[in-house]
Amino acid sequence: MKKLQSEELKKIRDLIQLKSGISIKEKKFEIIHRKKIEKLISEEGYSDFKTFYHDIVYNRKPELIQKLYNIVTINETYFFRENEHFRILTEKILPEINSIRPKGETINILSAPCSTGEEVYSILIQLLEENRLIKERDFMLLGIDIDSQVIKEAKKGVYTESSMRNTPEKIKSRYFKNAGNLYHIDKKLKDSVSFENVNVLDRYKMKKLGKFDVIFSRNMLIYFEENVRKEVIANFYSMLKSDGYLILSHVERIPESIQLFKKIKIGNSIIYKKNS
Numbered sequence: 001m002k003k004l005q006s007e008e009l010k011k012i013r014d015l016i017q018l019k020s021g022i023s024i025k026e027k028k029f030e031i032i033h034r035k036k037i038e039k040l041i042s043e044e045g046y047s048d049f050k051t052f053y054h055d056i057v058y059n060r061k062p063e064l065i066q067k068l069y070n071i072v073t074i075n076e077t078y079f080f081r082e083n084e085h086f087r088i089l090t091e092k093i094l095p096e097i098n099s100i101r102p103k104g105e106t107i108n109i110l111s112a113p114c115s116t117g118e119e120v121y122s123i124l125i126q127l128l129e130e131n132r133l134i135k136e137r138d139f140m141l142l143g144i145d146i147d148s149q150v151i152k153e154a155k156k157g158v159y160t161e162s163s164m165r166n167t168p169e170k171i172k173s174r175y176f177k178n179a180g181n182l183y184h185i186d187k188k189l190k191d192s193v194s195f196e197n198v199n200v201l202d203r204y205k206m207k208k209l210g211k212f213d214v215i216f217s218r219n220m221l222i223y224f225e226e227n228v229r230k231e232v233i234a235n236f237y238s239m240l241k242s243d244g245y246l247i248l249s250h251v252e253r254i255p256e257s258i259q260l261f262k263k264i265k266i267g268n269s270i271i272y273k274k275n276s
């Protein structure tokens with residue numbers, strides 16, 4: 001397979017943006033992803049761009065677009081990233097939700113996107129450390145991501161030092177087994193959470209996930225254009241139960257024009273409560 005032309009790369013870039021929301025500047029896309037995409041095309045046995053492209057557009061080989069997603073996603077994450085959110089979860093959000101939900105109803109928490117799972121496990125560890133809520137309620141913790149490779153890693157639950165950079169020693173020794181320079185999350189924790197490969201723009205699959213009390217969506221919307229951000233936020237709104245909360249990262253905000261949520265400032269964080 002010969003070198004891809006700039007227009008061909010642009011076609012792939014545009015297709016990825018359309019289907020995933022991930023928006024990457026043309027030049028940057030060429031510099032960072034050209035080699036990997038050319039390698040993918042030849043490894044998949046294509047001798048020309050057109051057939052490869054058509055197989056994706058007409059969905060003849062669904063695994064191709066998945067492989068492209070896995071190439072372009074940025075999966076940076078670590079345990080207890082933006083730590084204040086986890087404290088707010090157990091000090092404010094969950095006690096409030098616990099007091100209004102019928103007895104016996106499970107509290108559902110979604111991490112969209114979860115990358116390699118650190119965010120989901122951080123939520124669970126926070127609940128275990130707080131210890132009171134988890135005795136009173138059942139919790140369902142689900143992480144989703146468009147990248148199928150990170151979902152596999154999340155299910156494995158094995159982490160490097162870099163993922164642990166914000167994790168106190170006592171938490172490391174309580175919930176991880178240290179082998180060499182890797183940290184294996186306790187099997188009991190692994191068995192208490194779920195992970196699924198889902199694109200947040202796939203409305204059908206998103207709806208099938210059900211309704212949630214809290215949605216964490218941190219450090220994904222920054223990669224989307226404004227119109228896609230609005231679409232995803234509106235979809236999160238419809239997936240939240242009444243009085244549910246949406247938590248974005250510190251660098252993300254809900255545009256003022258969207259009046260679906262009440263903005264609440266706690267410490268250095270802004271969290272969003274669903275307007276009923």
Ligand SMILES: C[S@@+](CC[C@H](N)C(=O)[O-])C[C@H]1O[C@@H](n2cnc3c(N)ncnc32)[C@H](O)[C@@H]1O
Nearest residue numbers: 020073075077113115145146147199200218219
């Ligand atoms: C930087 S990570 C953030 C992970 C974690 N929430 C955190 O804040 O540490 C961004 C993740 O968003 C995922 N992502 C990007 N577009 C997505 C989409 N359309 N649907 C689901 N996940 C997506 C990427 O695969 C990547 O793993």
